[in-house]
Amino acid sequence: MDIATLLGIASAFGLVTLAIVMGGGLALFIDIPSLMIVLGGTLGATMINYPIKDMIAAARAVKNVFQSKPTPLNDIVIQFVGFASKARREGILALDEDTGAIEDEFLRKGIQLSVDGLEPAAIKEIMDTEIDFLKERHQLSAEIFTTMGSFAPALGMIGTLIGLVQMLQSMDNPSAIGPAMSVALLTTFYGAIMSNLICMPMAGKLRTRSKEETLKKELIIEGVVGMTRGDNPRVLEQKLLVFMAPKERESRYE
Numbered sequence: 001m002d003i004a005t006l007l008g009i010a011s012a013f014g015l016v017t018l019a020i021v022m023g024g025g026l027a028l029f030i031d032i033p034s035l036m037i038v039l040g041g042t043l044g045a046t047m048i049n050y051p052i053k054d055m056i057a058a059a060r061a062v063k064n065v066f067q068s069k070p071t072p073l074n075d076i077v078i079q080f081v082g083f084a085s086k087a088r089r090e091g092i093l094a095l096d097e098d099t100g101a102i103e104d105e106f107l108r109k110g111i112q113l114s115v116d117g118l119e120p121a122a123i124k125e126i127m128d129t130e131i132d133f134l135k136e137r138h139q140l141s142a143e144i145f146t147t148m149g150s151f152a153p154a155l156g157m158i159g160t161l162i163g164l165v166q167m168l169q170s171m172d173n174p175s176a177i178g179p180a181m182s183v184a185l186l187t188t189f190y191g192a193i194m195s196n197l198i199c200m201p202m203a204g205k206l207r208t209r210s211k212e213e214t215l216k217k218e219l220i221i222e223g224v225v226g227m228t229r230g231d232n233p234r235v236l237e238q239k240l241l242v243f244m245a246p247k248e249r250e251s252r253y254e
Contacts, residue, residue, distance in 0.1 A: 001066055001067065001068060002065070002066055002067060002068035002205075003068065005065055005066055005205065006066075008201065012197050013197065016193070016197075029186065029189070031182050031183060031186045033159075033183050034159055034182070034183050034186040034187040034189075034190055035190060037155060037156075037158065037159040037162065037183075037187050038152060038155045038156055038159060038187055038190040038191050038194060039190075039194070041151070041155035041158065041159075042148055042151045042152045042155050042191075042194065043148075045151045045155070046144065046147055046148050046151060049147060050144055050147075054140055054144065055144065057137070057140070057141060058140070058141040058144040058145065061138075061141040061206060062202065064205075064206060064209045065202050065205045065206065065209075069209075069212075073215075073216060073219055073243060073244050073248070074244065074248060074249070074250050076104075076107065076216070076219060076220065076223070076240075077219075077223075077237060077240045077241060077244075078252065079102075079107070080223035080226075080227060080236060080237070080240060081233045081236065081237050081252055083095055083098070083111065083223075083227055084226070084227045084231060084232075084233040084236050085233045086098075087227055087230070088230065088232075088233070092114055092115060092227075092228065093115060095111055095114070095115050096112075096115045098111070099111050099112050099115065104220070106127070106130070106217055106220055107220050107224075109127070109130075110123065110127055110220055110221065110223075110224035111224065113126065113127075113224070114224055114227060114228045118228075119228075120225045120228045120229050123221075123224055123225060123228060124221055124225050127217070127220075127221045127224070128221065130217075131214060131217050131218065131221075134210075134213065134214070134217070135210060135214060138206065138207075138209070138210035138213070139207075139210065141206055142203045142204075142206040142207045142210070143203070145199045145200070145202045145203035145206065146199070146200065146203040148194075148195075148199040149194075149195040149196075149198075149199030149200040149203065150195070152190075152191045152192075152194040152195040152199060153188075153191040153192055153195050154191070155187070155191055156187045156188040156189070156190060156191020156192060157187075157188060157191070158187070159183060159184070159186075159187020159188070159190075159191070160184045160185070160187055160188050161184075162183060162184070162187075163180050163181060163182070163183035163184025163185070163187065164180075164184050166179075166180035166183065166184075167180035167181050167184060215243060218243065219240055219243040222239060222240060222243070223236065223239075223240055226239055226240075237251060237252065238251075
C-alpha cells in the first residue's frame with residue numbers, strides 16, 4: 001500500500017470529520033437526496049463524456065492510487081551490466097536463455113528484440129511507440145478523474161438551485177424550509193468534497209504513477225539499445241545511472 005495515499009486520506013477525511021463532529025454531529029451532514037444529485041449526476045455526466053470502456057479502465061486504474069510499486073531502477077541497471085558483459089563475452093544470442101527468467105515484460109521484450117537481430121534504431125522505435133500508447137492510456141484515466149472533479153462542484157450547484165426552488169415554494173410551510181435548505185447546502189458540500197478530496201487527488205496520483213512507469217521504461221530502452229550496440233558494460237552503466245537521483249546511484253565498478 002502507498003503510505004502517502006493512506007496518510008492523505010486519513011488526514012483529509014479525518015480532520016473534516018472531526019470538525020463536523022465537534023460542530024454538532026455527523027447526522028446533520030447526511031442527506032440522501034443530496035448524495036444522489038452529486039454522485040449520480042457526476043457519474044452520469046462523465047458517462048456521457050466518455051465511452052463505457054474508458055470508464056471501466058479508469059475504475060481499474062484506481063488500484064494504482066493505493067498500491068505502492070517502487071521502481072527498482074538500480075536493480076535494472078545491475079541486470080543490464082550483467083547482460084552487456086555476457087553479450088560481449090559470448091555474443092548477443094547467448095542472452096536468449098536468460099529471457100525466460102526476466103519478470104518485467106517490457107524488459108523481456110527489449111532483450112528478445114535484440115536477440116532476434118533487430119537494429120538499435122528499430123528496437124528504439126518499437127519500444128518508444130509502446131511507451132507513447134502507455135502514456136495515452138494513463139493520461140486518459142487521469143483525465144477522466146479530472147473531468148469528474150470538474151463536474152462534481154457543478155452538480156453541487158445544481159443541487160443548491162433545486163433546494164432553493166423547493167425552499168421558495170415552501171415559504172408558507174416553515175417545517176419544509178429546513179429540509180429544502182439542507183439539500184441546497186449539502187449538495188455544494190458534497191460536490192466540493194468529491195472534487196477536492198477524491199477526484200482531483202486521484203488524478204494527480206495517477207499522473208505521478210505514469211511518470212514513474214515511463215521513466216523506468218525509458219531507462220530500459222536506453223539499456224537495450226546500448227547493449228545491442230555493444231557498449232562497454234562500464235559505459236552502459238554510467239548511461240543508465242543518469243536516470244536516477246545522485247543519492248540512489250550505486251555503481252558495480254566503484
